[in-house]
Amino acid sequence: MRADARHNRARVLEAAEVVLARDGLSASIRAIARHAGVGLGTIYRHFPTQEALYQAVIIERAQRLVAEADALTVADDPGRAFFEFFTRIVENSTRNKTLADILTRAGLDPKAGTADISRDMRDAVERLLVRAQEAGAVREDLRMPELLALLGAACMAAERNQWDDELRTRTLTIVFDGLRPTGRHPASLLPPDFGSAP
Amino acid sequence: MRADARHNRARVLEAAEVVLARDGLSASIRAIARHAGVGLGTIYRHFPTQEALYQAVIIERAQRLVAEADALTVADDPGRAFFEFFTRIVENSTRNKTLADILTRAGLDPKAGTADISRDMRDAVERLLVRAQEAGAVREDLRMPELLALLGAACMAAERNQWDDELRTRTLTIVFDGLRPTGRHPASLLPPDFGSAP
Amino acid sequence: MRADARHNRARVLEAAEVVLARDGLSASIRAIARHAGVGLGTIYRHFPTQEALYQAVIIERAQRLVAEADALTVADDPGRAFFEFFTRIVENSTRNKTLADILTRAGLDPKAGTADISRDMRDAVERLLVRAQEAGAVREDLRMPELLALLGAACMAAERNQWDDELRTRTLTIVFDGLRPTGRHPASLLPPDFGSAP
Amino acid sequence: MRADARHNRARVLEAAEVVLARDGLSASIRAIARHAGVGLGTIYRHFPTQEALYQAVIIERAQRLVAEADALTVADDPGRAFFEFFTRIVENSTRNKTLADILTRAGLDPKAGTADISRDMRDAVERLLVRAQEAGAVREDLRMPELLALLGAACMAAERNQWDDELRTRTLTIVFDGLRPTGRHPASLLPPDFGSAP
DNA sequence: AATGAATGAGGGTTCATTCAT
DNA sequence: GATGAATGAACCCTCATTCAT
Structure with a gap:
């Protein structure tokens, strides 16, 4: 491909990403063209x-x-890797309105062809999950469907409602507590001196 | 307003509700007019x-x-009322593509006028929450923003991906476990004989 | 239908006829709208x-x-009726670029539903033909397919090349002579004093 | 012009001919470029x-x-040459969507410059015609305008409606009978045993 | 000289909104 | 007050043509 073509293709993709992030799937091709110049x-x-x-x-x-998931798969702490991945995705969703879609698809068609990116996504997430479960950081009874459902839901909401840092942290704390093995709730949503618990 | 006008207004609203539930926000005015006759x-x-x-x-x-929330507020078991409300809304979202929007709004503008319905919604949910917390069924450190975020996220995802009964149950189990006070995980996602935990 | 709607529908049809006659089937909807106002x-x-x-x-x-064909079917002179119909259609084709299409269709799908206009057209032409053949004005061995082929061909050419009166007369004279029973060539393309015939 | 340029020009023309024959005047430049490589x-x-x-x-x-016309001009039987030329062109029209256009043009601008191909075409056909007339195979009163009109009409229709062999034969029989001198109708459209004529 | 990437006018179509009936 | 016909901006997409590579 010619240099200028490659350049323009990249410009278009970039613009599309920005405009899609802003307008969602109802973005118009013209808007993208305008944005890309x-x-x-x-x-x-x-x-x-x-x-x-x-x-x-x-x-x-x-x-x-x-x-990113693959990079985290080889990290030292599997539990930390798992939750970090989850957090990063949701964090990105605030700026990028396409992530929910990706996860939605990943959760949707489990029988898609091997070469499919949805499949890759599923596999990558699954590797993170299995390692985290083996390390005892995530409850054993968690399965992929509900994990992807949770990831997708969080992304969708973060994207749509523009979760700020605090809201994201607090919300994910709840979800993560639900994901951990029974009996372990290391995190609290309350500041240390909140002190209303008995 | 004349009687027939009032009647027609109601018909339109009714039709709009049905059509919006079916088609989401991309519903066309014409479709509603047709449905309303x-x-x-x-x-x-x-x-x-x-x-x-x-x-x-x-x-x-x-x-x-x-x-509905108010009705549950006076129920015997505040914890059960809280989780039932959450479940019901998500369940309805599969069929009604309006709910995510409502909760989204409720979570969005906390400074809206007192007379606002978002405010009412917030208050109703908050009453359920507070009672459930007082009864020890929901963790003390949970606050409204993250609760509404979770509710909205679940509705959005259920609506979009058409969660079936099993997926909804499993996913909400995780979320609910995250919502309960530390140390209490009464539900397991595994069938009793799954037995892979050490 | 409301009066203004009926009026506008007629205007559109009229404009479409004019524009189609002028531009053929490549006419644009926009051009028609403009023309119709x-x-x-x-x-x-x-x-x-x-x-x-x-x-x-x-x-x-x-x-x-x-x-028109039906009106001519009851005329006194079946032969005259047949040839007049043929002539008139071709004459109209100069101004109307849709006629060839009509005849093309009539010739094309002989098994189209009874209610079809192509069928009506076929039938009307066939009635004219049969009466003319019974009256001995058209050769017995002529069948519908070639008749429609000839009609369609003449219309197409007249439409496209804008046959003037003289060209049409001279060309149809040839065709009509071919359509008449063997041995009868009442018309000559030459002016009376051309005098090259033996 | 450089050798490769001349070569390419030929390739383009060749490809254009093939594609135009197949797609008619609605062929796209891109299709031709693709075909030409x-x-x-x-x-x-x-x-x-x-x-x-x-x-x-x-x-x-x-x-x-x-x-082709010139080749036939020197044939033994001028009448046969004339009708064969007519038949061949129409036959080709089924496959080549260019012919109707050519004849259309030939018939159109009789005052075009001498060097014009339309003029050449006209002249070639005229030579065939004159020889056939001199041989008594074509009526004396036939002139070029109506001959070209008939040729063009037949090509157009054959091209558009994809005349099959039988339809072409039957239709041209009529036209040819019209083209012959008065009184001679050697061909019949009916099979020998049809026998409805008196 | 050759390539094909870029352009943008123009095509068919939809739909929120206005307004004559 | 109710109706739905009319409007036109905006949408997606194609293709002849130009021009940087």
């Missing part, structure tokens, strides 16, 4: 269809996530 | 704008939710 | 699709042709 | 405009037709 035709040269472009954005994003 | 103009007589109509539907729906 | 939506209110509008124009035109 | 720019280097390229194709095709 290219003509309409340029977009259609690289992506045959609106659907294809949006898919590409999602796939790109997903690939980065998978890479 | 009235002309387009009739809708615009009562609601100046699509936005206004959808707001009205959401407000109406929210009022019913508030009523 | 109505908005785009008005056209789509009456005709769900470009295809539907063009069909409607063709059907309307065809219905008029069928009526 | 050259870039879009190459086409535009040799032909300033889509229109110009299509003209060139038509001229080339016409030249071959003229050659």
Whole structure:
């Protein structure tokens, strides 16, 4: 591919990511073209269809996530890796309205072809989960469907309602406590001196 | 307002509720008019704008939710009331694509006027929460923002991904375990004989 | 239907006929709207699709042709009626680029539903043909497929090349001579004093 | 012109001919470039405009037709040559969507410059005609305008409606009977045993 | 000279909103 | 007051043509 074409393709993807993050899936191709500073035709040269472009954005994003998950898979502390991954994804969702979609898809079609990015995502998350469970950091009875459901739900909400740092922390604390093995609730939502508990 | 006008307004609202529940916010005004058996103009007589109509539907729906919450507030078992409310809303979300929006709004603008329905919603949920906390069924350090965030997130995901009964149960089990006071995990996601824990 | 709607529908059809006659099937909906002095939506209110509008124009035109054919069917001189019909259609084609289409269709799907206008057209032409054959004005061995082929061909060419009166007369003279029973060539293409015949 | 440029020009023309034959005048420049295995720019280097390229194709095709006509002009039987030429062209029209256009043009501008291909075409056909008339195979009063009109009409219809062998034979029988001198109708459209004529 | 990437006018179509009936 | 016909901006997409590589 020619240098300028590659450049423009990247510009389009970038713009699409920004505009999708801002407008959600109702973003218009024209808005993306405007944002990217290219003509309409340029977009259609690289992506045959609106659907294809949006898919590409999602796939790109997903690939980065998978890479991140893989990087964390080899981390020292499996539990920490698992929760950190969860946190990072949700954190990113505030800025990127496509993550929920990715996770939604990952949770949706478990029989998708092996080459599928949804499958990759599922697998990457599953590796993190299994390791965390083996390390005793996550309850044994947790299965992928509800994990993806939780991840997707958190992303959707964070994306839509623009969770700030505090809200994200507090909300995930609850979820994480639910994910830990019974009996262990190391974190409290209260500041140390809140002191209303008996 | 004339009797027939009042009647028509009700018909429109009813139809809008059904159609919005089915199609979500992408529902078209025309679809609602058709469903209501009235002309387009009739809708615009009562609601100046699509936005206004959808707001009205959401407000109406929210009022019913508030009523439901209030009914549960006087129930015998405050903990059970709290979790039942949570469950019911999420369950309904599969069929009604309005609920996530309502909760989203409730969580969003905490400084809205006192007369606002979001405020009512917040208050109703808060009453359920406080009673459940007083009864020791919900952790003390839980605050409204994260509760509404969790509720909204679950509704959004259930609506979008059409959670089935099993997925909903399993996912909410996690969340509820996170909501309970430390140390208490009465529910397990595993069938009794799963037995893989050491 | 409301009076103004009926009026506008007629205006659209009229404009479509004019524009189609001028631009052929590549006419744009926008051009028709402009010509009719109505908005785009008005056209789509009456005709769900470009295809539907063009069909409607063709059907309307065809219905008029069928009526004309029927009127001629009861004429005194069946042979004259037959040739007059042929002539008139071709004559009209100069101004109307839809006729060839109509006849094309009539020739194409002989098994179309009974209620179809193509069928009506076929039948009307066939009645004219049979009467002319019974009167000995048209050769016995002529069948519908080639008759429609000839009619369609003449219309297409007249429409496309804008046959003037003289060209039409001379060309149809040839065709008509081919249509008459063997041995009868009453017409000559030459002016009386051309005098090259033996 | 450089050798490779000349080569490419030929390739483009060839491809254009194939694609135009297949798709008619609605063929896209891109399709031709693809078929020729050259870039879009190459086409535009040799032909300033889509229109110009299509003209060139038509001229080339016409030249071959003229050659064919010329070959037949020296044939033994002038009448047979004339009718064979007519038949062949119509036959080809089913597969080649260019022919109708060529004949249309030939019939259209009788005052075009002498060097014009339309003129050549006209002349070639006229030679066939005159010889056939001199041989007594075609009526004396037939002139070029109506002959070209008939040829063009038949091609157009054959192209558009994809005349099969039988329909073409039957239709041309009529036309040819009209073209023959008065009193001679050697061919019948009926099978020998049809026997309904007196 | 050749390539194909970029452009943008223009095509069909939808839908919130206005307004004559 | 009710109706739904009319409007036109905006949407997705195609394709002839231009121009940087």
